[in-house]
Amino acid sequence: MLEIRELRKRYADKVALDGVAFAVRPGEMFGFVGANGAGKTTTMRIVMGVLRPDAGEVAWQGRPLGAADRRRFGYMPEERGLYQKMRVGEQVEYFGRLHGLSQPKARRATDELLERLSLTERRADAVEALSLGNQQRVQLAVALVHDPEVLVLDEPFSGLDPIAVDALAGVLQERCRGGVPVIFSSHQLELVERLCDAVGIVSAGRMVASGTVEELRAAESSTLRVVVRDAQPGWADGLPGRLTVNGDRHVLLVEAGEDQEILHRAIKAGHVEHFGVEHPTLTEIFKEAVA
Numbered sequence: 001m002l003e004i005r006e007l008r009k010r011y012a013d014k015v016a017l018d019g020v021a022f023a024v025r026p027g028e029m030f031g032f033v034g035a036n037g038a039g040k041t042t043t044m045r046i047v048m049g050v051l052r053p054d055a056g057e058v059a060w061q062g063r064p065l066g067a068a069d070r071r072r073f074g075y076m077p078e079e080r081g082l083y084q085k086m087r088v089g090e091q092v093e094y095f096g097r098l099h100g101l102s103q104p105k106a107r108r109a110t111d112e113l114l115e116r117l118s119l120t121e122r123r124a125d126a127v128e129a130l131s132l133g134n135q136q137r138v139q140l141a142v143a144l145v146h147d148p149e150v151l152v153l154d155e156p157f158s159g160l161d162p163i164a165v166d167a168l169a170g171v172l173q174e175r176c177r178g179g180v181p182v183i184f185s186s187h188q189l190e191l192v193e194r195l196c197d198a199v200g201i202v203s204a205g206r207m208v209a210s211g212t213v214e215e216l217r218a219a220e221s222s223t224l225r226v227v228v229r230d231a232q233p234g235w236a237d238g239l240p241g242r243l244t245v246n247g248d249r250h251v252l253l254v255e256a257g258e259d260q261e262i263l264h265r266a267i268k269a270g271h272v273e274h275f276g277v278e279h280p281t282l283t284e285i286f287k288e289a290v291a
């Protein structure tokens, strides 16, 4: 398990982290979300040893994380870090060698990853000749080439087209299923909701929520949405919630709870087109948490 324990960090008099803490289990995909400047990159840099915290620590398998552990981690930094003039294949292999792979192993892992990320045909091209999305795929290959024990990815999906998002998501899910804890930051909350087992929301350097999407939802109230066509006027008088009339459709939104009474009234009033509980999306949970 990767544990981020009460991290604190200041840049001069600016408090960037004020007690950030969460844990990522083996085989768990953890989405790290927060507004611009909330502290995600700072946290990930501390995990990877690029920055030192003022207080707190990061532990892996119950022990404080050291340089040797970090060499077995895969990292996609926010500032990216590819050699622009180097060819794609050579570059991925080179990073594999840096992480201690033998030449044949680095070659094999590079071949597999380039194939998986649809980059085989670009193998001999210099990185600078690739589109940004393809450069990002190379960056992911570099993060994965040594078969890392843990993956730490700073906004790996930003700027990718939907096909590339799916390709990258598939590779990450595979690693995750193999027992690797994966942590990634993103502003694409629908994607985080779709992919992640757990989510942490950071706001101004503090964790304001963390847990599975289901747990975060359970802390919020759900909304019952009732749509009645050709309803008699006044049918919802005295009921809680908010009624809007849209042509011949009456739409009642109410905090879920007294559902049966409302259902009876709706059936008596007209033709019930829709009656269902709507759970808050991660975007709604996020807005509420950072408000």
Ligand SMILES: Nc1ncnc2c1ncn2[C@@H]1O[C@H](COP(=O)(O)OP(=O)(O)OP(=O)(O)O)[C@@H](O)[C@H]1O
Pocket: 011, 014, 015, 016, 034, 035, 036, 037, 038, 039, 040, 041, 042, 043
């Ligand atoms: N090198 C630095 N010097 C001074 N302040 C910094 C530095 N790096 C980050 N900060 C500040 O620390 C806070 C946290 O920044 P950080 O980059 O960790 O946020 P983030 O959540 O990754 O943001 P984004 O979503 O915009 O990438 C911000 O207020 C930022 O301005």
